[in-house]
Amino acid sequence: MNMIIEERDTVEYRGEVFDRTHGSPFDRGSAxxxxxxxxxxxxxxxxxxxxxxxxPKDMSIAxxxxxxxxxxxxxxxxxxxxxx
Numbered sequence: 001m002n003m004i005i006e007e008r009d010t011v012e013y014r015g016e017v018f019d020r021t022h023g024s025p026f027d028r029g030s031a032x033x034x035x036x037x038x039x040x041x042x043x044x045x046x047x048x049x050x051x052x053x054x055x056p057k058d059m060s061i062a063x064x065x066x067x068x069x070x071x072x073x074x075x076x077x078x079x080x081x082x083x084x
Contacts (some may be wrong), residue, residue, distance in 0.1 A: 013073050023047040025063045028072025035081050041067040
């Protein structure tokens with residue numbers, strides 16, 4: 001039997017380790033920053049734009065924190081989409 005083992009993509013920022021797999025709160029925060037979108041906490045449990053979008057009213061404090069840390073991380077260390 002073949003098994004697929006999914007590796008979690010993580011980043012350490014401000015002394016915490018965040019999951020940054022596609023769709024995670026950290027990933028969505030960093031993506032919003034990358035595309036110069038306003039902060040709008042959300043995430044996708046099944047991956048970016050797959051399945052139901054989790055809105056702020058349904059997010060835990062830890063998920064909200066991860067979103068904002070992702071946004072902040074990209075503002076500090078990431079890059080911005082060049083629309084020119």
